[in-house]
Amino acid sequence: MIGTSGTAGDERGPTCSRAQCGGAAAWNINWRNPRIHGIDRVKVWLACDEHRDFLRDYLDTRGFPVVVTELGTVVSSVGAP
Numbered sequence: 001m002i003g004t005s006g007t008a009g010d011e012r013g014p015t016c017s018r019a020q021c022g023g024a025a026a027w028n029i030n031w032r033n034p035r036i037h038g039i040d041r042v043k044v045w046l047a048c049d050e051h052r053d054f055l056r057d058y059l060d061t062r063g064f065p066v067v068v069t070e071l072g073t074v075v076s077s078v079g080a081p
C-alpha cells in the first residue's frame, strides 16, 4: 500500500540522512526494527542518489526490512507478512 503524502522537511528542503552529506534528498528509505517497532511502524530516512544504496545496505545488513521509494512516497508498513 503506497500513499503520496509528503514527508517533513525544513526550510532548506529535504536533505540526505547520511551524516556529513547534506545533499538534496531524492529517495525515501522506509525501514523498521522488528525488535522494537510494531508492524505498523515505519521509520523514514531520506537519501540522495549517492547514498541511497549505502543507507539501504546499512539497514539490510542489520536484518531490518527496508523499502526504498521515491522522495515523498510513503508506505504504510515495511516487511509486513
Ligand SMILES: [Zn+2]
Pocket: 016, 017, 018, 021, 022, 023, 047, 048, 049, 050, 051
Ligand atoms: Zn547523501
